[in-house]
Amino acid sequence: MSKLELRNISKSYVRDKKTFSVLDDITISVGEGEFVTLIGPSGSGKSTMFRLIGGVETPDRGQVLIGGRDVTGVRGLISYMPQQASLFPWMTVRDNIVSALEIAGAARGEARASAEDWLRRIELDSVAGEYPHVLSGGMQQRISFLRALLMPRDVMCLDEPFAALDALTRTEMQRWLLKLWEDQRRSVLFVTHSIEEALTLSDRIYVLSPAPARVLREITVPFERPRRADVWTLPAFTALKRDILALLGEGDGDSDAI
Amino acid sequence: MGNNVWRRVWPPAVSFVAFVALWQLSCSIFKIDPWILPSPAKIAVHLAEDAPAWSRHLAATLRLVLSGLALGVATGIAVAVVLHLMPLVRSAVSPFIIAFQNVPIIALGPLLMIWFGFGLTPKLILLTLVCFFPVAWSMLAGLGRTEPHLREYLEMIGSTKWDILRRLELPASLPFLVSGLKIAVTYSVSTAMWAEWLGADKGIGYYLIIKFKGYDITAVFGAVICIVTLSLALYGLAALLERRIVYWRPRSRAGRAGDAK
Ligand SMILES: Nc1ncnc2c1ncn2[C@@H]1O[C@H](COP(=O)(O)OP(=O)(O)OP(=O)(O)O)[C@@H](O)[C@H]1O
Numbered sequence: 059m060s061k062l063e064l065r066n067i068s069k070s071y072v073r074d075k076k077t078f079s080v081l082d083d084i085t086i087s088v089g090e091g092e093f094v095t096l097i098g099p100s101g102s103g104k105s106t107m108f109r110l111i112g113g114v115e116t117p118d119r120g121q122v123l124i125g126g127r128d129v130t131g132v133r134g135l136i137s138y139m140p141q142q143a144s145l146f147p148w149m150t151v152r153d154n155i156v157s158a159l160e161i162a163g164a165a166r167g168e169a170r171a172s173a174e175d176w177l178r179r180i181e182l183d184s185v186a187g188e189y190p191h192v193l194s195g196g197m198q199q200r201i202s203f204l205r206a207l208l209m210p211r212d213v214m215c216l217d218e219p220f221a222a223l224d225a226l227t228r229t230e231m232q233r234w235l236l237k238l239w240e241d242q243r244r245s246v247l248f249v250t251h252s253i254e255e256a257l258t259l260s261d262r263i264y265v266l267s268p269a270p271a272r273v274l275r276e277i278t279v280p281f282e283r284p285r286r287a288d289v290w291t292l293p294a295f296t297a298l299k300r301d302i303l304a305l306l307g308e309g310d311g312d313s314d315a316i
Numbered sequence: 317m318g319n320n321v322w323r324r325v326w327p328p329a330v331s332f333v334a335f336v337a338l339w340q341l342s343c344s345i346f347k348i349d350p351w352i353l354p355s356p357a358k359i360a361v362h363l364a365e366d367a368p369a370w371s372r373h374l375a376a377t378l379r380l381v382l383s384g385l386a387l388g389v390a391t392g393i394a395v396a397v398v399l400h401l402m403p404l405v406r407s408a409v410s411p412f413i414i415a416f417q418n419v420p421i422i423a424l425g426p427l428l429m430i431w432f433g434f435g436l437t438p439k440l441i442l443l444t445l446v447c448f449f450p451v452a453w454s455m456l457a458g459l460g461r462t463e464p465h466l467r468e469y470l471e472m473i474g475s476t477k478w479d480i481l482r483r484l485e486l487p488a489s490l491p492f493l494v495s496g497l498k499i500a501v502t503y504s505v506s507t508a509m510w511a512e513w514l515g516a517d518k519g520i521g522y523y524l525i526i527k528f529k530g531y532d533i534t535a536v537f538g539a540v541i542c543i544v545t546l547s548l549a550l551y552g553l554a555a556l557l558e559r560r561i562v563y564w565r566p567r568s569r570a571g572r573a574g575d576a577k
């Protein structure tokens with residue numbers, strides 16, 4: 059049933075000969091076509107969780123399952139969109155996408171066709187041949203998202219993809235992503251610091267505690283799909299926001315919410 | 317666009333012309349003996365007259381320099397990649413390479429002559445060694461200094477070591493490789509001169525020594541001009557290559573965007 063599952067994951071790092079526990083018995087899941095968000099204080103271990111899912115690191119305890127199979131420590135099963143766009147400066151926009159698809163095993167011609175087709179669909183075909191440095195931050199993130207979307211992988215992991223954008227661009231990007239995602243319905247695990255962003259985009263939210271991270275609460279977001287652009291005006295939205303704020307401990311979780 | 321090029325070219329052009337004029341004038345006003353300092357005009361005339369001789373020697377030197385550069389750059393790149401991929405080998409070998417690099421070429425040149433005779437081989441080896449080091453070391457630095465967030469991205473999507481080398485490390489190290497190449501180019505000409513001075517039967521360095529021995533100071537100046545021009549031309553080519561290779565970098569100044577083509 060669930061595409062991605064973390065079972066009783068614990069992870070600690072050793073720094074200056076002291077052990078820091080980062081993740082403490084985390085159990086979460088992402089269903090088929092579900093948009094799930096992790097929200098938690100800075101340093102609580104969200105990116106660490108992604109590194110475990112990506113197989114770049116291995117947990118001290120627990121398992122990572124994708125499509126029901128134990129894939130703890132196995133790489134190459136997810137697609138990923140980091141906070142910085144991380145486009146390769148020496149490749150054109152098109153080649154950035156093609157290169158990622160090739161890493162995922164696609165043939166060059168096929169990858170090219172799909173990149174060009176999709177760039178046209180998101181109306182960025184005019185920059186297909188440009189180098190990333192001429193693109194605005196928002197455009198770079200769109201390309202980065204498209205690159206993640208096109209990878210033929212079961213789960214998309216998005217780690218604070220909009221954190222580096224200004225508030226206006228960010229809202230615009232949220233709408234753009236929402237529309238694209240509602241068309242595609244991929245399984246997404248998303249990380250954000252913004253409660254509004256989480257409530258606007260997700261089906262479910264896991265609220266995490268400060269390190270060592272535990273799941274404080276799992277919230278099912280009750281708003282219908284497709285999401286209305288003014289979903290934030292609903293009383294239920296405000297109520298949920300207040301709940302999450304309280305969980306994160308007044309104020310400190312909301313510092314960069316918009 | 318033409319305006320931009322002109323603005324960059326005219327100050328050195330004017331100072332160069334002024335320098336030559338001053339030189340010419342002092343030679344005629346103070347009646348300086350051409351044995352001591354020949355005038356630019358005399359040198360030019362001599363260069364024109366002796367063109368068949370010096371151009372043959374210059375071509376021989378150019379062949380030597382280019383072959384040495386090619387061999388040095390190729391081994392430099394290969395060694396850099398191997399050392400980068402094998403940290404253990406790197407830590408085992410790099411002290412030797414650095415120590416070896418500090419063997420003075422004054423000692424190395426004659427030794428190579430003793431071992432390999434006076435032909436092309438010892439000169440080529442010397443040039444290769446001299447060009448190898450700056451290329452290998454800057455390339456190695458470039459391979460190890462890739463953007464951490466790009467590496468993290470590649471690891472997260474499950475790239476193999478080979479993917480990381482091909483799609484990140486090699487392209488990212490190209491600018492480093494070219495700066496190494498620029499250093500190698502400047503070393504290569506002076507090393508070729510040194511090699512030809514040690515023993516040769518052709519080459520512009522050999523030509524210079526012959527003319528020195530014959531007290532033909534005008535010809536010596538001519539040879540110096542040939543050598544300097546060769547050096548500058550090679551360096552210019554390397555600089556051009558650099559621009560070609562790092563095309564993706566945003567141009568730092570608006571003025572440079574125009575003359576890139
Ligand atoms: N390789 C490592 N070695 C030692 N400590 C690490 C390592 N990686 C992460 N940590 C520590 O683990 C904790 C969690 O880091 P992580 O990056 O997962 O947090 P995060 O929730 O993503 O934070 P943010 O919201 O600021 O991105 C931090 O205290 C961090 O210092």
Ligand SMILES: [Mg+2]
Pocket residue numbers: 104105106217
């Ligand atoms: Mg993080």
